[in-house]
């Protein structure tokens with residue numbers, strides 16, 4: 078009896094996906110999707126991208142582990158034009174199991190990573206690394222701990238309690254004894270947030286010296302990281318100017334810094350331009366430097382596509398090699414975390430737009446954010462620049478990808494969750510075997526694991542223990558042993 082192909086439908090929800098028509102090999106050969114594109118000095122064989130996705134395969138010291146090599150090696154099997162390695166921290170500080178590039182000691186591991194991707198893709202895939210800075214965030218505290226230890230007492234607290242001149246200890250006890258609603262009424266909005274969500278730094282906290290000096294320190298930190306990326310053999314870097322992190326917060330309309338780095342569109346894009354200039358000076362013109370930014374922040378008072386179009390045009394003018402467009406994923410509208418957990422920026426409406434599920438609304442996730450890349454691209458072209466602009470969000474089929482490219486929504490297409498569901502899907506399309514594609518059901522099973530900082534896998538393959546991992550006797554499993562860590566190999570039918 079023939080073994081069941083691993084690409085068979087494995088989840089009932091796959092049947093609910095809109096039917097797809099996949100290209101023949103000839104159609105794929107003639108397509109824009111499978112045609113070359115240039116990002117600065119680097120030419121990619123096709124316009125397909127696996128964008129940055131944190132798989133939580135590193136360890137506390139932020140180094141490249143064998144699991145990281147297996148993960149990116151497996152993505153490289155599918156031979157996309159570009160893979161962007163997950164958000165990788167530029168500072169030499171403990172960052173949990175986030176991959177890091179904040180010191181020379183990370184270079185050998187990262188070199189091994191570029192070697193593996195080159196080998197497994199047969200040289201077909203260009204490899205960029207997304208480099209990130211982020212600000213401090215604390216877990217939501219126990220109320221008692223917050224009131225006894227973290228809250229900095231102010232005269233207003235004493236006045237509100239009618240305890241003028243009382244000792245700190247007495248004030249803290251009185252606050253603890255208040256009914257919750259009365260306590261909240263006594264706290265400032267920021268203190269309320271610290272208590273209910275956990276303290277989170279903002280780029281506007283310029284009373285804190287390390288926040289005030291961000292424009293002084295970040296250009297060199299990014300430049301150092303980019304230089305290490307170059308040394309490690311990457312084809313380029315993607316500056317992380319998107320989602321909930323430092324650089325996106327500088328670009329945000331909510332950035333009211335009064336030091337020349339906030340308050341107007343021109344001032345908000347100043348630091349991103351200075352970071353780009355420092356990186357470029359360091360790595361030279363023969364290394365690709367692009368960025369990811371938000372086409373829309375999707376939060377109240379946040380930046381909209383007109384802002385993004387302006388930023389992208391200024392970055393293009395400054396010589397950026399590509400702009401990859403994302404959407405949302407901000408902390409401002411995140412759900413309240415449980416006590417002991419940190420807020421996660423993909424839980425509110427902006428997060429849902431960043432990684433839209435199948436049930437987000439009647440329109441669904443498919444190509445949902447392409448109007449943003451389209452408007453940004455049009456603005457960049459109108460200003461006379463040919464900078465490639467990328468679109469992402471629910472890209473899951475040849476027709477959608479090809480239409481987006483043909484109709485000028487974008488110049489390259491990035492598919493994260495579909496590539497996680499089936500890393501070989503690019504190669505299957507390219508060779509006319511689209512019917513063998515395991516189709517993402519956009520349930521956000523992967524994103525839920527990411528939220529808990531658990532090794533990210535896909536529900537469509539992570540219990541399939543029958544298929545072996547090539548080169549091993551056993552199947553590599555997650556730390557709880559319940560899930561396989563890499564998708565089963567593709568046996569072409």
Ligand SMILES: Cc1cc2nc3c(=O)[nH]c(=O)nc-3n(C[C@H](O)[C@H](O)[C@H](O)COP(=O)(O)O)c2cc1C
Pocket residue numbers: 128129130131132163164207319320369403431432433442469470471472491492493494495523524527533
């Ligand atoms: C598990 C997971 C981790 C992600 N990590 C990152 C990241 O490190 N950097 C980033 O810019 N986007 C990250 N994203 C967002 C994706 O790159 C992509 O923009 C988003 O999932 C929408 O595309 P899709 O519909 O093709 O999945 C992540 C997404 C997922 C599902």
